[in-house]
């Protein structure tokens with residue numbers, strides 16, 4: 001079986017980010033920073049490490065800061081160059097994209113994640129593609145999408161990142177119905193969006209990394225024509241469990257839900273403590289905070 005290489009990735013960033021209002025009234029959620037890097041930078045780095053060459057952003061009104069972020073900034077670069085700040089120039093390089101490697105298109109109405117991915121159909125064409133939700137930040141020795149690509153090279157088909165969650169949390173995720181458990185890789189026979197704890201078919205929840213076949217886009221096409229309200233990506237992938245192959249991949253790493261306030265704060269602490277330049281001072285401060293909290297109880 002010849003498995004086609006995945007070189008395109010879709011970043012759906014058209015959501016309204018209501019959980020972070022009022023900040024997201026004027027700042028795209030994806031530009032909010034973990035330590036000193038915006039969420040979107042973590043997702044781009046992960047995609048690059050996995051061999052992605054074309055980056056497709058599905059945006060909406062009010063996201064121009066996101067587009068500016070990936071532009072060259074000649075004035076800033078000149079100033080830094082004149083001041084001999086080569087280290088900072090090096091950091092800025094991470095934000096540069098090759099000409100033509102990045103595309104922005106608009107989702108004109110927030111009709112859901114499935115609809116956002118469907119909006120990119122013409123740029124994807126008839127190829128497998130990756131989808132990364134920048135809200136999900138994953139700390140891992142080997143980046144999560146790269147792990148998935150390696151597994152996908154053996155399986156082909158569709159692959160979703162999966163992690164174990166306790167039953168009471170299942171209702172926040174799409175959950176896999178497992179046909180065969182092969183360890184890191186599971187074959188799915190179904191996928192249920194946000195089931196109640198008692199209805200969850202397993203404890204394997206899908207998080208925001210996907211490798212998908214173009215068939216998922218045709219499934220979304222039918223849903224777009226038929227359904228009202230939000231168009232779920234989960235439903236279009238679940239459709240493929242009947243005829244095609246859908247695999248869950250238990251990635252190695254720690255995922256942070258940066259679309260929620262608690263998850264964002266947890267990620268800030270974890271990434272702050274992981275930074276050699278901050279670890280000592282920040283760690284000492286956290287210890288003091290914990291001691292103060294305990295004393296106050």
Ligand code: UTP
Pocket residue numbers: 012013014015016017018019020029058107109110111112113115116133134135259
């Ligand atoms: P969320 O469910 O987190 O929604 O979307 P949201 O609007 O970003 O945030 P809240 O819930 O209002 O706080 C998951 C991902 O899907 C994208 C979002 O940008 C995010 O990356 N999305 C969601 C779209 O691109 N379009 C949509 O219509 C909905």
